[in-house]
Amino acid sequence: MRLVAQALAGERGGEPVFSGVSFSLGEGDALTVTGPNGSGKSTLLRVVAGLLPAAAGTITFEGGGEEWPTPRSAAHFLGHQNGMKTALTVDENLRFWREFKGEPHLESQEALEMMGLGEIGHLPFGYLSTGQKRRVAIARLLVSYRPIWLLDEPTAGLDAASEAQFAELMQAHLEDGGMIMAATHLPLGLTAATELRMGAGAAA
Amino acid sequence: MWALYIRDVQLGVRAGGGALVGIIFFLTVVAVVPFGVGPDLNLLARIGPAILWVAALLSVLLGLDRLFQADREDGSLDLLLIAGQRHMSALMVFVKCLAHWTASVAPLVIAAPLLGLFMNMEPVAIGAAALTLLVGTPAITFIGAAGAAVAVALPRGGQLVSVLVLPLAIPVLIFGVSASYGAVTDPAPFLPPFLILCALTLFFAVIGPLAAAQALKWSSD
Structure with a gap:
């Protein structure tokens, strides 16, 4: 390729x-x-x-x-914005992108653990700090393969x-x-x- | 695609989703009319279907401008469009419209019979109004999607959406109301305007998402 x-x-x-x-x-x-x-x-x-x-x-x-x-x-695209919904939990956000983008790779929980966020999957995305939000957005690159x-x-x-x-x-x-x-x-x-x-x- | 539908319905129903605002607006408008018009029961019964339709039209338009704007602000719109190779963009818009209809418009249709009682409408008229709303409101959502897509990049694009969309929604309103009247007044027919209403919904279900997808493609700057 x-x-x-x-x-x-x-x-x-x-x-x-x-x-x-x-x-x-x-x-x-x-x-x-x-x-x-x-x-x-x-x-x-x-x-x-x-x-x-x-x-x-x-x-x-x-x-x-x-x-x-x-x-x-x-391609996976990680722009300035994180592309996550503040009203949904971190886990719901990641599972949505995993299903929508296709080519599933890691489970959302595994991807969060790779980014050191294993404990926060149940929290609404809006509650996270700026750095945590960015790490969730990076975890999105892992849940489906490109x-x-x-x-x-x-x-x-x-x-x-x-x-x-x-x-x-x-x-x-x-x-x-x-x-x-x-x-x-x-x-x-x-x-x-x-x-x-x-x-x-x-x-x- | 199913995942997108579930997500949008969830977002619509949860706090800050805006679905509730449209429903409360609908209830308020219809509940206020009898006070404004006065206690003439025959008059209320006559204008009832029209009031229900106008109120439904306005409350659907109220929430439509957020259809793509919320996704654009947090960057998800870019990601949805990048996925266009896998899921056709027009189909993505169609699914978003269906989700918007389920979360914000279907409750209006369900509330309409109750509000029909407020307007002293006969049971047949209430049934006809609810049926025409059920069939006709998706058309407004599909037309509105095209307007929302055009206005997505504009600040305060909300008002623009209503102005852009209203002329196109007028035929839906006309045939919706005339079918509701046809069910109760004798010489006027019910079936022909009702079938035209169905045709309008099917027509806009194709044209609306295609136009919206095209507009989104050019707005992603």
């Missing part, structure tokens, strides 16, 4: 944000997208996820077969211990043959990640 972008360009509200971005990710590869605010990191991730149309260039997912014909069908993880500032609000835990999870995902593309300002603790610097218009 291979995620390939060629001369990708993106725009927001008619204004070009970036152009000429090319990269290629194989199984077990990680790509960190860095750059100053407004350089188009989030826009790039949204284009790859198929939420925004690409202004130019192509993004394809090769070797996914019938199961994952496009990048968007093969080869590509698109992460937008994944560690925002996490403490050092959770960051380390998350780094281990990402490493495990890569060793499983997954791919990770993360927009970030902070080092994520990935050992063998290539870096894509936005803003200079250059590509890695």
Whole structure:
């Protein structure tokens, strides 16, 4: 499986944000997208996820077969928002995404335990702290399987211990043959990640 | 898809879901009319079905603007749309409409016969009004979904939804009320307007979700 972008360009509200971005990710590869605010990191991730149309260039997912014909069908997207309902319990939220997204992987309880939240499954999501909410959102990546993880500032609000835990999870995902593309300002603790610097218009 | 239906019904019924607001609004409007119109029982019986229909239309519109906005604010809308490859987006909208109808509109239909008594309506008229509401209100939800999808990215889009949707909902109102009247007044027929009402619901069940899915696709900026 291979995620390939060629001369990708993106725009927001008619204004070009970036152009000429090319990269290629194989199984077990990680790509960190860095750059100053407004350089188009989030826009790039949204284009790859198929939420925004690409202004130019192509993004394809090769070797996914019938199961994952496009990048968007093969991707988990973790944006700035957590995508959880405050009125439902943590467990109900995770079980919903597990069923809705298909390809069930871990049970919601197992995923919560991986993120060190085994005790809070019964609480409404709205009661949690910012960091706990983020960890639940990360647990969502584990309850159903996707080869590509698109992460937008994944560690925002996490403490050092959770960051380390998350780094281990990402490493495990890569060793499983997954791919990770993360927009970030902070080092994520990935050992063998290539870096894509936005803003200079250059590509890695 | 079934999971999405269950989730939306749960959200609608739980605290802050907004389902209750629509029901209370419906009860209030209908309960206030006899005080405004006065104690003329014949007049009340005559305008009863129309009042029930207008009140139901307005209370359905009241909650519809939150249909996609709540999902957009917490980021779930992005995730629902990304899953579009697996579940067609129009189908996702359709299921959300059904869940919204179950949680916020079905209780109105159930409460309508009781409120019909307030309006001094005959049993046949009450039955006809409840039946037309049962068949006709889904159409309003489906039309409203398209409006809610267009207004999803706008701040204070709620009022816009009502304005956008109301002209399209007028035919539903006309045929709903005329079928209710047809059941009790002699020369007017019941079946033809009722069948047109059914047709409108089926028509909007297809057009509404398709239009809403298209609008959501362009709003995900």
